[in-house]
Amino acid sequence: MSSSSSQLRHDAIRIWRAGVAAVDSELLVRRAMRVDGSTLCIGNEVLPLEQIGRIAVVGAGKAGAGMAAAVEAVLGDALLEQKQVAGWVNVPDDCVRPLKHIWLHGARPAGVNEPTAAGRIGADEILRLVESLGPDDLCLCLLSGGGSALLPAPVEQITLADKLAVTRHLSGAGATIEQLNVVRKQLSRLKGGGLARACRAGRLACLIISDVLGDSLEVIASGPTVPDTSTAAEALEILDRFGAEAAGISPAVFEFLRRRRLIEYSPPTCRVTNLVIGNNEAAVRAAADEARRLGYQTEVESAAASEGAAEGVGRRLAEQAAAMRAEGGKRCLVSGGEPVVALVESSQRGRGGR
Numbered sequence: 001m002s003s004s005s006s007q008l009r010h011d012a013i014r015i016w017r018a019g020v021a022a023v024d025s026e027l028l029v030r031r032a033m034r035v036d037g038s039t040l041c042i043g044n045e046v047l048p049l050e051q052i053g054r055i056a057v058v059g060a061g062k063a064g065a066g067m068a069a070a071v072e073a074v075l076g077d078a079l080l081e082q083k084q085v086a087g088w089v090n091v092p093d094d095c096v097r098p099l100k101h102i103w104l105h106g107a108r109p110a111g112v113n114e115p116t117a118a119g120r121i122g123a124d125e126i127l128r129l130v131e132s133l134g135p136d137d138l139c140l141c142l143l144s145g146g147g148s149a150l151l152p153a154p155v156e157q158i159t160l161a162d163k164l165a166v167t168r169h170l171s172g173a174g175a176t177i178e179q180l181n182v183v184r185k186q187l188s189r190l191k192g193g194g195l196a197r198a199c200r201a202g203r204l205a206c207l208i209i210s211d212v213l214g215d216s217l218e219v220i221a222s223g224p225t226v227p228d229t230s231t232a233a234e235a236l237e238i239l240d241r242f243g244a245e246a247a248g249i250s251p252a253v254f255e256f257l258r259r260r261r262l263i264e265y266s267p268p269t270c271r272v273t274n275l276v277i278g279n280n281e282a283a284v285r286a287a288a289d290e291a292r293r294l295g296y297q298t299e300v301e302s303a304a305a306s307e308g309a310a311e312g313v314g315r316r317l318a319e320q321a322a323a324m325r326a327e328g329g330k331r332c333l334v335s336g337g338e339p340v341v342a343l344v345e346s347s348q349r350g351r352g353g354r
Helices: 005-022 026-032 064-082 117-131 160-173 177-186 194-198 232-241 249-262 278-295 310-325
Strands: 033-036 039-042 047-048 055-059 086-092 102-108 136-143 203-209 271-278 299-300 331-334
Touching: 005 033, 026 033, 026 055, 026 203, 026 271, 033 064, 033 136, 064 086, 064 102, 086 117, 086 194, 086 249, 102 249, 160 177, 160 249, 160 299, 177 232, 203 249, 232 249, 232 278, 249 271, 278 331, 310 331
Parallel strands: 055 086, 055 136, 086 102, 136 203, 203 271, 299 331
Antiparallel strands: 033 039, 039 047
16 A cells, blocks of 8 residues: 555544544533532533432433443432432443443344344333333433334334334335334334333433434434324325335234324323434534544535435545545545435345345
8 A cells, every 4th residue: 555545544544533533422421411519411401409309211222322321420329329220221232231220231233223022122121111200200311323223112003023024125115214214103102202202200301312414303213202293194105105015014004004093192291301412413524624634625515415315425426526636635525424225126135234
C-alpha cells in the first residue's frame, strides 16, 4: 500500500470513529440524565427524588447494554438500593454483560435482525414489570436501533412465526423501515404505544437513540411509548402493495387487521416523556467536523438524500465522489442514511443480510 493510500485509510478510520463516538450510548445517557442533590434530571425535567417510589428500567435495542450501564452509573449504588431499581432490557446476544440491577436479556443472535422466541420471552417480562408498577413509581425506557425486532410481542390472534414471515417478506421485498414498522405496530401488543398503555407507573421517561432518518418517534423501535397514528387499513395496503398474500403470509394476519379497524384504545394512564438523545445527524456532523480538522474540504449529504433503493443511492454517491475528485485537493464526502434493497425470491437467495 502506498504512503498516500495508507494516509487516506488512516484518515478515513479517524473520521468514522469520530462519528461513532458522537453516538456512544453511555456518553449520551450520561449527558441526558443526572442526579443533582435531591433531584433526578432527565433532559429538561427535574424530578424530586422524594416523590419517586420505585424505579424500573425497560427497553430494547442494540445500544441497550451501554444505555443501561449508564443509568446504573448515574443513579449510583445508594439510589439503586433506595429506589429498589429493577430492570429488563432486550439486547443482541453479544451485548449481554452483568449489571447490578438491570437484567440484559439476549433476545436474538448477533447479526440476525429478526424477532425470536427469546425476544418474545423478554418482551413478556417487560410487560410484567411495567404492569407491576404503581402511581408513585418511575419507569425509564431505553430504546435504540433494532428495537423493533428485539421487542416481539405479537397479538394473541397471530403467532410469532406469522409475524416473522411478515417481517422477512417486507424486508426482502424492499419495504422502507417506515412501511415495515406500520405493519409491525398493528400486529403488536407493545409497539404503537402499547408499552405506554400497559405501564402503571405515574411517569414514563423514554431515552431514545434514533436510527431513523428524521427521528420520527412513531417509527423508532415502532414507537412503543408513542400513540400510533397509523391504521390497520394502512398496514393492509402495504401488505397488498408488496404481494404478501400471494407470497403465502398467514390468513390470520389479514383477518386480524380487517377486524382491528374497529378497535379503539384508551390513552396511557402515566405521564409520558420521550427524549431523543442521539441520532444519525449527530454522527454525520461529528464525522464531518473531524474531516475538516484533518484538512479536507468536506461535503455533507442530507439524510433524506440517502433514502430509496440502495442501487440508486450507491450510483449517485459514486458519481458525486468522482466529481469531487476531479476538482482536486483533499476532499471528503460524508453521508448517512438507510437505503433499502429488494431481494430476489427466497429460494434464490444466498446467505447474509436479513
